[in-house]
Amino acid sequence: MCARTSLNEKRLLTFSALLASGFAGGGMFLGLLVGSLVIVFDGVYSLVSLLLTLLSLAVSRYIERPSHSHFPFGKAIFEPVVIAIKGLVILLVVSYSLYAAIVAMFSGGREVDASIATLFGAVNVIGCAYAWWYIAKKSQRFSSGLIEAEATQWKMDTLLSVAVTLGFISAWLVSISPYAEYAVYADPMMMILMSFYFIKVPFEMLRDAVRELLMMTPSDDICTAVDKEVTALDKQISQSIEIAGITKVGRELRVNLDVRANGNELKVAEIEKTRRILKDKLSKLSLNLSLTMNIAR
Template identity: 30%
Template sequence: MFQTEKRALRLNIAADVLFAVSAFGFALTTRSEAILLDGIYSLVTLLFAVVTWHVADLVMQPDSDKYPFGYVVYEPLVNLFKGLLLVIVAVYALFSAVTTLLSGGTSVHTELAFFYALGATAGCIGMAVYFRRVARKTRSTLVETDAKNWVIDAVLSAAVAFAFGLSWLLTFSGHTQYLNYVDPLVVAFLSLVVLPVPARIIRDNWAQIVARAPADELVEQINALIAEAAPTDKWPQREVRVQQHGRLITAHIYFIINHGDVREFDALRARLDKTLRKEFPYLALDVSFVGDEHWAYRATGDELPNS
């Protein structure tokens, strides 16, 4: 899976270079700020694609004395900064669009801009589909974030294609007085559409960095898998704590028992590890057995019943 992830990240770098160069070239030719925004977006994703390439190697390195819990925190950290920079780009683009509208708009070669945006849309959709498939296969949040970026880029390009296609039609209808306002209006619209996506990336990855509880859906899925491996009729009392850092899922499970032996406990550990790892290949599992429920509740931060 790691080699699949690395191939996808290499392709991402190459595609970002191609899209950025094409966008800047067409932006100069057409004088379109909307296409320029598309190019800046591709440039930002290119810079982070290079960083992501190195981080993908880093997070797979084994633990060390300096990093006893590994390097997994760098994965959400990279995604967080990527989201922040994309927010800055979107806000700046919105400000620039409003300024251009107030100054009377700008003249654009709409026919050329339309064909560029049409080709870019098709390319971005293809990349988004590919990266979503790779993200599902590798469970890499780095690839997942790149997939979201390609979706955003596809939306940007599709909106540009629609707007300039409409502008091109206006030139045949004689309503040319509105043409100068199309480009800044598209930029403003795209900025507002894009903003929620990096905002969600920032929110989700910040939660992982500060070790906040993961999404309820993830916790429920893990609890269901634990119940499958350790049926509640035989192991009725358990406390579970779950954390997520990028692709790594950390699960601490505390069973409150009053009988059993070491071999039985080890067999349960092996069963839990096998069951959970089917869904979460990047897993850190810690299973403990305690006779005094005080230690289980204390370890998970919960209060003792009837306390």
């Protein structure tokens, strides 16, 4: 990762942490005040986001430090570890909130002041949408796994805030209708509906991070890009090269190639030239390329 990308990452994570701290405090205070499961969940989620963002920021700074003897292959592994922790913690928060909502549904519901809750939801929508838009926009120029995970967190928070606002508007409409007795079920029902969506996102974060930790095959886009460049290069040089393995760990792309001589000689200069060309071609993936070329027979 270049120095500019690293600086951009730290700035975005710091911005995200400051914004999340405000939403966390406001959400939990108001949620407890009006007795809303959904608003409390929104505040707790923001608090978890804050703690996870601080973890991401600390790891981002640690990764940029020179590797010690304890990490001879670098510190790229820390990035999927952090993303896995994020996915697992968010999954646990959503699962507990789903459980609490189901219990509330079968114990008479929860009465909530819809007017205050709706106002809070509207403020949250604006703030979270701005954070999501800002981080996503910046990540288009300078991206990393940590920034993408942060954008995903704010996307989830934005969708949650939209659902909260629409839900409380619906609850207020029900409260002034002939079916006012059912308004107490609006809050837990919203929580249940949102949980089914929110469980999917952290699950995917956790799954992808575990795939990297286990050094499994990366996404089809990465594999296709590497295969395309290696195939094109194989036709231009005298040696024969083929892909032995591709893995992605954090911000590092590890490519292993088998090199075979078509004659009796293996030209070292051409191998180095092949390495330089391939690194240049794969730089468009915005990953740190670790290229290993094995002499095969």
